[in-house]
Amino acid sequence: MTSESDTTRSAPSRAPCSRVVALLADYLEQRLLPAQHAELTRHLNDCHTCLAQLQTYRSTVSLLRSLRDEDLPPDLRRTLSLFLDHRGPN
Numbered sequence: 001m002t003s004e005s006d007t008t009r010s011a012p013s014r015a016p017c018s019r020v021v022a023l024l025a026d027y028l029e030q031r032l033l034p035a036q037h038a039e040l041t042r043h044l045n046d047c048h049t050c051l052a053q054l055q056t057y058r059s060t061v062s063l064l065r066s067l068r069d070e071d072l073p074p075d076l077r078r079t080l081s082l083f084l085d086h087r088g089p090n
């Protein structure tokens with residue numbers, strides 16, 4: 001006998017982690033609709049897994065942004081600018 005699905009018991013308004021992670025970049029860039037932004041904020045308030053992902057992502061981005069060209073050896077500068085280009089224009 002299969003067990004009753006208990007996914008129906010979880011709060012219907014809570015986004016799944018996979019959705020939250022997929023939207024993290026847009027969340028940090030403030031590109032989400034207000035309702036989506038609120039949804040992610042609510043999820044992050046009680047999901048340590050996604051919160052850790054957010055913090056990792058944020059610190060990586062801010063580290064990259066805080067680096068100035070003159071601080072970097074040429075090879076690393078090239079690598080980073082490629083990486084940033086792949087993230088799209090800011």
Ligand SMILES: [Zn+2]
Nearest residue numbers: 017047049050
């Ligand atoms: Zn989560």
